[in-house]
Amino acid sequence: MSGAAAPILPPAIFAGRSYAVLGLARTGLAAIHALCGGGAKVLAWDRDSDARAHAQDLSKECRGRLTIAEITADAVRGFSGIVVSPGVPINHHPIADIAREANVPLIGDIELFAEARAALPAHKVAAITGTNGKSTTCALLHHLLAEAGYATRLGGNIGIPVLSTEPLEPNARGAGIYVFELSSYQIDITRSLSCEAAALLNVTPDHLDRYDGSFEAYTESKVRLFGMQQGRSLALVDRASLQLPAVSRALAHRSPIVIEDVSLPGNPDEWLSLQGPHNRGNAAAAVAIARRFGVEEAAIEAGLKSFRGLPHRMERVGEIGGAIFVNDSKATNPASTAPALAAFPPKDGKPRIHWIVGGLPKGEGLAECEEWLDHVACAYTIGEAGPMFSSLLEGRVPVVKSEMMGEAVRAAAEAATPGDVVLLSPACASFDQFRDYEKRGEAFRSLVAMLQPGESA
Numbered sequence: 001m002s003g004a005a006a007p008i009l010p011p012a013i014f015a016g017r018s019y020a021v022l023g024l025a026r027t028g029l030a031a032i033h034a035l036c037g038g039g040a041k042v043l044a045w046d047r048d049s050d051a052r053a054h055a056q057d058l059s060k061e062c063r064g065r066l067t068i069a070e071i072t073a074d075a076v077r078g079f080s081g082i083v084v085s086p087g088v089p090i091n092h093h094p095i096a097d098i099a100r101e102a103n104v105p106l107i108g109d110i111e112l113f114a115e116a117r118a119a120l121p122a123h124k125v126a127a128i129t130g131t132n133g134k135s136t137t138c139a140l141l142h143h144l145l146a147e148a149g150y151a152t153r154l155g156g157n158i159g160i161p162v163l164s165t166e167p168l169e170p171n172a173r174g175a176g177i178y179v180f181e182l183s184s185y186q187i188d189i190t191r192s193l194s195c196e197a198a199a200l201l202n203v204t205p206d207h208l209d210r211y212d213g214s215f216e217a218y219t220e221s222k223v224r225l226f227g228m229q230q231g232r233s234l235a236l237v238d239r240a241s242l243q244l245p246a247v248s249r250a251l252a253h254r255s256p257i258v259i260e261d262v263s264l265p266g267n268p269d270e271w272l273s274l275q276g277p278h279n280r281g282n283a284a285a286a287v288a289i290a291r292r293f294g295v296e297e298a299a300i301e302a303g304l305k306s307f308r309g310l311p312h313r314m315e316r317v318g319e320i321g322g323a324i325f326v327n328d329s330k331a332t333n334p335a336s337t338a339p340a341l342a343a344f345p346p347k348d349g350k351p352r353i354h355w356i357v358g359g360l361p362k363g364e365g366l367a368e369c370e371e372w373l374d375h376v377a378c379a380y381t382i383g384e385a386g387p388m389f390s391s392l393l394e395g396r397v398p399v400v401k402s403e404m405m406g407e408a409v410r411a412a413a414e415a416a417t418p419g420d421v422v423l424l425s426p427a428c429a430s431f432d433q434f435r436d437y438e439k440r441g442e443a444f445r446s447l448v449a450m451l452q453p454g455e456s457a
Helices: 026-037 049-056 094-102 109-119 134-147 184-188 215-227 245-250 277-292 297-306 334-342 367-375 386-393 405-415 437-451
Strands: 018-022 041-045 066-068 081-084 123-129 152-156 176-181 197-200 234-237 315-320 323-327 353-358 376-382 399-403 421-424
Touching: 018 026, 026 041, 026 049, 026 081, 026 109, 049 066, 081 094, 081 109, 109 152, 123 134, 123 215, 134 152, 134 176, 134 277, 134 297, 184 215, 197 215, 197 277, 215 245, 234 277, 277 297, 277 334, 315 437, 323 437, 334 353, 334 367, 353 386, 353 405, 367 376, 376 386, 376 405, 386 399, 399 405, 405 421, 405 437, 421 437
Parallel strands: 018 041, 018 081, 041 066, 123 176, 123 197, 152 176, 197 234, 323 421, 353 376, 353 421, 376 399
Antiparallel strands: 315 323
C-alpha cells in the first residue's frame, strides 16, 4: 500500500477504537490502511496465506496497530466492528456467529465512510440500488455531474474502494458528490449512510440464496437504504417496486419521486448508449438526482448525448455489413435480458435481433423475455442452458443450436442483414464456459473484431 493516495479517513478519527477486517483483497487492504491511518487498532485475517503475507507489508505503515491473526469471539469482544467484504455470505458464514457471540456489528467499507462523514470536507452522497441497471445509472449520474463541472467520484460496486481515495474537496460548483452503487450485500453491512439522494431502480428475484430463498427478505435489504436517510432527502423508486409490501412500508411516510414520472430533456434517439425502455428508466433516475444537486437542463441534455456507456452493458462493439453487434454480457438473468430485447423492435414488420443466449442458468425458463420474442429473428443457444433454451424457444423463433460462443457469433454474422442487431444478452451466468461475465463479453468483442473486414476469422 506504500505510495497509495492519502486515505479518506481523517487522522485520529478512530483513535481508541479497534476493528477486525476479514478478507485481505483490495477492499480489505484499503480498509486496513484507512483504519490504521485513522488511529484504530486492527486485527486482520484471510484464509489465504499469500493474502496474509501481503497484508504484513502494511505492518510498518500501521506502526504496531495491525495484528494478523484469526478472528475469534474472544479476540474481538469490545471491538467497534468487524469489516467484511460484501462477498462474504453472512447468512451462513462462521463470522456471523462470531459477531453475535461477541456482540460486535458486521460492517463494510461504506459504513466506515459513513461514520467518518462529519469529519470530511462538505459533500453529498447519492446511492443507487436495484436488481438491474445500477452500474449504468451510477456511471451516467457521475458523467452528468462531471461534465457539468462538479467534483464527483464513483464508489461501492463501481470504481475503486472509497477508502483508498483522497477526500473530495468542494469546487466552484459547491460540495463534492460521491456516487455509490450499492448491492443488497453492501446495504446489509451498512448501518448509518444517510444519503442526500437514494434510488431503488427495480426489484426482481435474484441472489435469493443469500436470503434463504426469501424475495421479501431480499427486498427488505434493498429498502434499508431509504430507512437510513434523514430530513428532506430525495427518494426515488420505480412504480412496480412501490407496490411491494416492504417498499411501501419503507416509504409510507415519505413522498418519493416515481422514476417513470420524471421528465427527460431532448431526444432519446440521440442517446446512443441509452437505448431501450430500461435505459429510459436509468436515465430518469440519474436526471432526477442531477437536478436535485443543481445541474442545469442544458448540461443534462448534453451529458445524455455524450454518455458512452459501460463495457458489457448494451455496449456496441462493431458493425459488419450494416448489422450492429451489441455486447450485453452483464445480463446474467432473464429479467436483465428482457429490456435488451425490448430495445430493438422490428423494422418494417421484420424482427431484427440475432440473439445469443445461454450459459449457466439461474432458473428453468425465460419468462421475462417472452413478451419480446417477436423482436427476435433467430436465437443462437450456447452453453449448459443451450438444450433447455432450444426446447423452450423452438416453434416460437428460429433456433440455431450453437453450443460455443464462436460458432454462435459466426452463424449470426452470416445471417444478419443491414439494420439487424447481433445481441449477446445471455440471460445466464457465465461460469460454465467463462470466468465471469467480463471475460465472456471480452470473448464476444474479440470474435466480432476477427470478423471485421480485413481481419482473418
